[in-house]
Amino acid sequence: MKVDTAKCLHCGGCVGSCPRNAIFLCDFILTFNGDCNLCGRCVRLCPVGALEPEARQ
């Protein structure tokens, strides 16, 4: 996932709503681990639209 750090409010909502528990938030840094299957739920739910799907390198 691509995080628009200028938009993200670090609310952590995506963390709790991720069906695979693949998102971690510490302060201002949102990270996705290998369990993310790009289901897009966080993209859809983000209150400010700070997330964008992006295939992992």
Place this chain on the structure above:
Amino acid sequence: MKELRCEVLVVGAGPAGGMAAKSCAERGIATILIEKKPEIGAPLRCAEGVSKKMFKEIGVEPRPEWIRADMKGAIIRSPDGTAFQLDEAKAGAEVGYVLERHLFDKGISELAALAGARILMRTWMTGPIREGGRIVGARCVSMGEPLDIYCDCIVGADGVESQVGRWCGIDTNLKLNDIEPCIQYRMAGCECSMEFCEFILGRSIAPGGYLWIFPKGHGVANVGIGIMGTFAKDGVRPKQFLDKFIAEDPRFRNAQVLEIDAGFDSTCPGLEGGYSADNVLLVGDSARLIDPITGGGIGHACVSGMYAGEVLAECKKKGDYSAKALAAYDRRIRDRMEDSLYRDWMAKERLAELDDETINQLVRLISTADIEHVNVQNLLVAIKEKFPKVVEGFEDLI
């Protein structure tokens, strides 16, 4: 590797964690409370409303600095502007305070500290420590250094983010319709009532949720919105609805945003699979104890934290922190909250299906109905009489 040992480790120092730590420490349990952030109670992720009766239930006297505004009642507004005003005399104990969360949360943790709990700031859990399959502690990071905390029981109080439960075998996953993304502005220069909380309903205003105005005095208010996850997508985000509302409502023509807060609410009827497992239990938002219709979670958070301490004191006496022993906690939660959580969950599901015209009719109905004591239950009774379809399937809970 640095190690610590305690009986109960509480993860997260919000109201649920603070109350759990207080409740445990008061009963002679060696308690450690950890908090990821450098400050308890900040940043805000909440509209800050709480019922007055909650303080009686948890046996805590609210301090003046925790309370930013004392509400005289509530206003429920439909999309066509019809307002139903609930005065204190009618709303009784449902009326509440608008808190100053950063002071309230710190206040509760302060009570935990006074009761003997050890608090570790800037400390977070990264996963459970298991021995022979059993949870015996938590891997943590404290001020950047690895730290293993061994304990008899982990209390997950990590809020809507809730990872403790999922790491430790409690299913806290949410369905899309039970997630409510929210955004809120703290605004100055508002020309709205400073004595009434306002709830504005309607699919055109806040699909599957509501928009709130919670006054904090001197023209300041928390103005926020939550919408149902199933409605959310690109182009349909809480921020867009909130910005539109504020731009169109003349009460905010001179208002300025002081703070932007976001967060999610869970709106499910608790946890189907239970609130505890061997050596772990969940409290507050992490246990999905937020009321599905109001989105309020502080009251249930504090009460569940208190129950956790009561049950863990029994576990300590018997030296048994197994799922079987902790089931006493589940029973207390179910007895106290589950019927109303389920009732309000059904009501939320139905409300989300209604179009604006039906909501206009509903608000007109409740504003003309003679309801002596107004609460969710009695509102549903009035609705049941005139619009039985709205409450179909959960009539027996009303």
